[in-house]
Amino acid sequence: MIEMQGEIERKDGGGLDEKFDIGTLSTSSTGSIFLTIGYHQLEGSRVPLKKPFAILEKDTSEGSTGYQVVGVVREKYKFSARPRPLISKPRA
Template sequence: MLVPLTAEEGSSRPWALLEMQGELERKDGGSLEEAFDVGTLSVSSSGSVLLTIGYHQLEGKRVELKKPFAVLDRTSSEEGGSTGFKVIGVVREKILFKARPRALITKPGGK
């Protein structure tokens, strides 16, 4: 089956994939598909990446993908009912977080 692809003009914005170990859950119980603020991502000049989520900090690195892949948006035609896809971005790198998160704040040690 042939599916038509079109590219969005000005889609030269860089895209990256975040790869983490474990699960990411929302505190309020909402779904991850809804838009929400996950945390703060900062990149140092040496290339290391820090992701701060609440009281946790993950350290990662940028990794070039062997094969880039496209981010698609489904479009449908009103007249013929045909479905097509529009390329909205190309992912060329991923940010890999291998280690467990580091706690930024510890509980006071008292008896």
């Protein structure tokens, strides 16, 4: 789970409910988390959740509805600072 302040908008106008890559997630030896989106980099940290929660999948079989646990989220990556612009070397 990733927590951010603000919004992520797609340039092509597609919704966030569709599957797409938003960036590259990496870690440092100090435990910091970095999320690079285009030419911007966010620095964050790994935070345990006070109460873990389950990811459920709806199961409809034989006329009845049930739910199956497909995962448990125990921590989140929290990015609270503004993104830092990455400046690349201009092409010659």
